[in-house]
Amino acid sequence: MENLRELLTLYLSHCRYEIKLSLATLKAYSIDLNQLISYLSHCPEQIQIDKNIIRRYLQKLFEDGLKETSIRRKMISSNSFFTFLEDENYIPLNPFHNLRIKLKLKRKLPEIMNLDEVKILLAAPRNNLEELLGIKTCELTPGHIQSYQHVRLLKDIVILEMLFATAARVSELCSLKISDIDLVRNVIKVVGKGSVERMIAIPNEEVRNLISLYRDVGSIHSPASQWLLTNRLGRRMNPQSVRTIIHKYCTQAKLSKRITPHLFRHTTATMLLENGTDIRIVQMLLGHSSISTTQIYTHVSNSAQQRIITMNHPRNRF
Secondary structure, rough: OOHHHHHHHOOOHHHOOOOOOOOOHHHHHHHHHHHHHHHOOOOOOOOOHHHHHHHHHHHHHHHHOHHHHHHHHHHHHHHHHHHHHHHHOOOOOOOOOOOOOOOOOOOOOOOOOOOOHHHHHHHHHHHHHOOOOOOOOHHHHHOOOOOOHHHHHHHHHHHHHHHHHHHHHHHHHHHHEEHHHHOOOOOEEEEEEHHHHHEOOOOOHHHHHHHHHHHHHHHOOOOOOOOOOOOOOEEEEHHHHHHHHHHHHHHHHHOOOOHHHHHHHHHHHHHHOOOOOHHHHHHHHHOOOOOHHHHHHHHHHHHHHHHHHHHHHHHHHO
16 A cells, blocks of 8 residues: 555645645545555455445444544545546546445534624723723824733734634634735735635724734834734744634633634624625635535524514515
């Protein structure tokens, strides 16, 4: 199977540099496919890699107690790998050809925050900075931000505000460059999955002013950095640091709900739909390639849809 591992290295290189998959996706593919190759290495040499061996591997994944979502992902990555090998003439036939695998997935509805929880969480770092400086955040100027502690609190405010305002993935937020912020047109350029770019409007003037202030202050404290969100060393912030910041303010605000960066994304999408935003606009905001992915939020916002239909239905006019 050493030859298969060499081909895996070639395939991952193809995914990274030609298809331009994200590093997170590449890591998942690497884990899944190394697991498959390890399984195949324990099979007798004379056994061919065909649909029967794939069926046995599928059975083992179920026996190991994996969730169907995980099994589905492993099947997708395996199929993609073998498709590449067939296209490049390394194998005569993809073993997934004419192999029908039906996995019935239970769609878990995303949990969301309510508006009060959002307000409390967004206010937590603001309260800290206002108490420290003795001035409202709406009155802040670059001259007020004198120490790294001030910069850090301002950055925390901007992170939470941007997560809610843009519904961006945490990896997308951490990858923002200063040049991606266009405060003249009030938009942010976000690079999503597959290196696909999308423009997200900054929906609120206060959020815009905070981003502007932080950008100006950041250029003073980290003049050599191209990244919008940086750590003390001026390096790009990582997603785990963002999760730690959220946890810190959840604890401070005494919020018992487990709030993650992705929960902000779920919350913003659901609230937009509840307020009557067209689902295709929400799809573009989230960077979903398929509208079916976005439709999960319509289930969460069913009660709001019912209120809107009841309020606007023409039968109520006579």
